[in-house]
Amino acid sequence: MIQKLAVIGLGLIGGSLARALRAAGHVGHISGFDADPAQREAALRLGVIDTAAGSAEAAVTGADLVVLSVPVLRTAEAMRAVLPGLQPGTVVTDVGSTKQSVLADVAAACGGAVPGWFVAGHPIAGTEKSGVAYSFAELFRGHRVILTPHAQQDADAKARVTALWQACGARVVEMGAAQHDAIFAATSHLPHLLAYSFVDMLDRLDQQHQIFPNAGGGFRDFTRIASSSPRMWHDIVRANKVSVGELLAKQIDELRQLQDLIAGERWDEVYALFERARAARERYLAQIE
Amino acid sequence: MIQKLAVIGLGLIGGSLARALRAAGHVGHISGFDADPAQREAALRLGVIDTAAGSAEAAVTGADLVVLSVPVLRTAEAMRAVLPGLQPGTVVTDVGSTKQSVLADVAAACGGAVPGWFVAGHPIAGTEKSGVAYSFAELFRGHRVILTPHAQQDADAKARVTALWQACGARVVEMGAAQHDAIFAATSHLPHLLAYSFVDMLDRLDQQHQIFPNAGGGFRDFTRIASSSPRMWHDIVRANKVSVGELLAKQIDELRQLQDLIAGERWDEVYALFERARAARERYLAQIE
Numbered sequence: 001m002i003q004k005l006a007v008i009g010l011g012l013i014g015g016s017l018a019r020a021l022r023a024a025g026h027v028g029h030i031s032g033f034d035a036d037p038a039q040r041e042a043a044l045r046l047g048v049i050d051t052a053a054g055s056a057e058a059a060v061t062g063a064d065l066v067v068l069s070v071p072v073l074r075t076a077e078a079m080r081a082v083l084p085g086l087q088p089g090t091v092v093t094d095v096g097s098t099k100q101s102v103l104a105d106v107a108a109a110c111g112g113a114v115p116g117w118f119v120a121g122h123p124i125a126g127t128e129k130s131g132v133a134y135s136f137a138e139l140f141r142g143h144r145v146i147l148t149p150h151a152q153q154d155a156d157a158k159a160r161v162t163a164l165w166q167a168c169g170a171r172v173v174e175m176g177a178a179q180h181d182a183i184f185a186a187t188s189h190l191p192h193l194l195a196y197s198f199v200d201m202l203d204r205l206d207q208q209h210q211i212f213p214n215a216g217g218g219f220r221d222f223t224r225i226a227s228s229s230p231r232m233w234h235d236i237v238r239a240n241k242v243s244v245g246e247l248l249a250k251q252i253d254e255l256r257q258l259q260d261l262i263a264g265e266r267w268d269e270v271y272a273l274f275e276r277a278r279a280a281r282e283r284y285l286a287q288i289e
Numbered sequence: 290m291i292q293k294l295a296v297i298g299l300g301l302i303g304g305s306l307a308r309a310l311r312a313a314g315h316v317g318h319i320s321g322f323d324a325d326p327a328q329r330e331a332a333l334r335l336g337v338i339d340t341a342a343g344s345a346e347a348a349v350t351g352a353d354l355v356v357l358s359v360p361v362l363r364t365a366e367a368m369r370a371v372l373p374g375l376q377p378g379t380v381v382t383d384v385g386s387t388k389q390s391v392l393a394d395v396a397a398a399c400g401g402a403v404p405g406w407f408v409a410g411h412p413i414a415g416t417e418k419s420g421v422a423y424s425f426a427e428l429f430r431g432h433r434v435i436l437t438p439h440a441q442q443d444a445d446a447k448a449r450v451t452a453l454w455q456a457c458g459a460r461v462v463e464m465g466a467a468q469h470d471a472i473f474a475a476t477s478h479l480p481h482l483l484a485y486s487f488v489d490m491l492d493r494l495d496q497q498h499q500i501f502p503n504a505g506g507g508f509r510d511f512t513r514i515a516s517s518s519p520r521m522w523h524d525i526v527r528a529n530k531v532s533v534g535e536l537l538a539k540q541i542d543e544l545r546q547l548q549d550l551i552a553g554e555r556w557d558e559v560y561a562l563f564e565r566a567r568a569a570r571e572r573y574l575a576q577i578e
Binding site for chain 1: 413414415416417432433435468472473475476477479480481482483484485486487488489490491492494495499500501502503504505506507508509510511512513514515516517519520522523526527530533534537538539540541543544545547548551552554556559560562563564565566567569570571572573574576
């Protein structure tokens with residue numbers, strides 16, 4: 001049970017977390033801050049938070065748990081802003097999609113080392129929508145949350161963040177930050193790059209406005225993630241640029257090989273590639289269901 | 290109203306078309322044939338067809354409307370198989386995703402020219418599932434069907450196929466076959482290649498089985514089309530290899546440029562690309578809704 005939760009960054013994730021904890025009866029009071037006054041006011045109006053603070057520091061005053069739910073490159077700034085308002089024993093966690101950059105930025109904001117009371121987390125949940133207006137209490141239900149404990153990690157802080165996510169219906173797993181970043185470069189960051197690049201290319205090809213009106217359901221789902229927040233994804237790609245860059249290079253090589261198969265009319269190999277991919281995806285679906 | 294409909298190829302599309310026409314009261318009797326006895330028996334058991342014929346020729350006997358719903362590279366074979374059973378006045382149409390290859394294959398099967406009674410069609414609807422067991426009557430409701438009339442097109446035949454699709458709740462539009470193939474290479478064929486290639490690459494990277502278990506909803510939607518029928522998509526890519534090859538080359542160029550932006554830390558341009566893509570997709574959504 002959290003007496004006072006402070007949410008710094010009132011978007012889809014921060015708003016949904018507030019709603020989920022309230023629905024679970026896991027929180028007393030929720031204060032929130034967002035640099036954008038419109039998000040702050042919307043969060044208050046929608047009942048997502050109880051009080052809208054005028055600053056990040058004011059929001060965390062008296063809080064026993066603080067969630068930083070800002071674009072990952074704003075982590076250091078958010079941590080510096082809340083630091084003066086934290087009381088002894090307060091646990092701070094985040095929801096960022098890159099964990100090495102977050103730990104480095106928190107260390108930088110805290111004088112060189114990550115404090116024991118900071119717990120790095122990443123809920124594997126979201127939609128392509130941005131903003132507190134799209135938040136909903138069930139977002140994390142049945143989803144994974146990855147925690148990436150660090151060398152100075154306080155066990156009690158980790159247990160409290162674990163309990164927080166479990167109250168939202170999520171399943172908490174742990175891994176190293178480097179492993180996390182390599183895995184999510186593959187499952188999440190690269191597909192976002194591919195989807196953005198594909199839609200941008202089509203838009204430039206579509207000078208006569210004949211392409212998009214003829215797109216069907218396959219296109220809609222394939223490109224859904226290209227409607228995601230450009231700010232958030234700019235930050236993620238930038239924060240994880242090494243892993244993402246390596247995977248993008250691999251993907252380009254793969255596509256060149258496919259191009260060679262098509263140009264060389266090596267149709268059996270094209271068929272075999274499609275068949276392997278379908279089998280792999282069916283195995284994946286069997287794992288997650 | 291169709292007295293007797295013959296469906297050659299009892300998969301997702303053929304089965305759904307039969308169901309939709311029956312639900313609309315637009316058809317008297319439905320006979321079906323599939324080279325796979327299991328699909329034939331399933332179609333009969335599910336009530337999708339009234340009679341399962343022992344051959345394509347037998348299925349079309351007495352039919353006033355014949356639908357070829359086979360993988361596109363089997364069009365010529367299917368047309369040759371039904372030809373001896375067709376009666377004067379019977380209209381034949383297809384549902385293939387490539388239209389130049391279908392028209393060429395029909396011409397080849399019919400002695401060099403496309404007959405006036407053949408109507409080339411392409412419903413812009415489907416799912417990643419294969420087989421008659423996944424067919425449903427509402428598949429085409431609110432979707433587009435493209436007809437690509439040819440030089441010898443009989444107007445009455447086109448009107449009957451238009452009425453057939455309208456009875457299924459679809460909206461019929463016309464365009465040239467070459468234009469059709471260029472547009473669908475962009476909106477449909479290329480994304481399938483990208484999705485198959487991406488999943489195949491990840492599968493080979495995932496030697497420790499840590500990648501797929503950490504995939505979330507974005508991954509699931511982005512890769513949904515990689516669960517599509519490898520046979521169907523092999524045929525489509527092969528039948529439309531020139532348009533598809535050109536677009537794949539363009540996409541690789543785009544990704545190389547994005548790679549350069551990331552390597553060069555040109556983050557404002559990365560952000561601008563994401564922003565353009567999101568805006569383009571939002572415009573597309575506004576068009577289709």
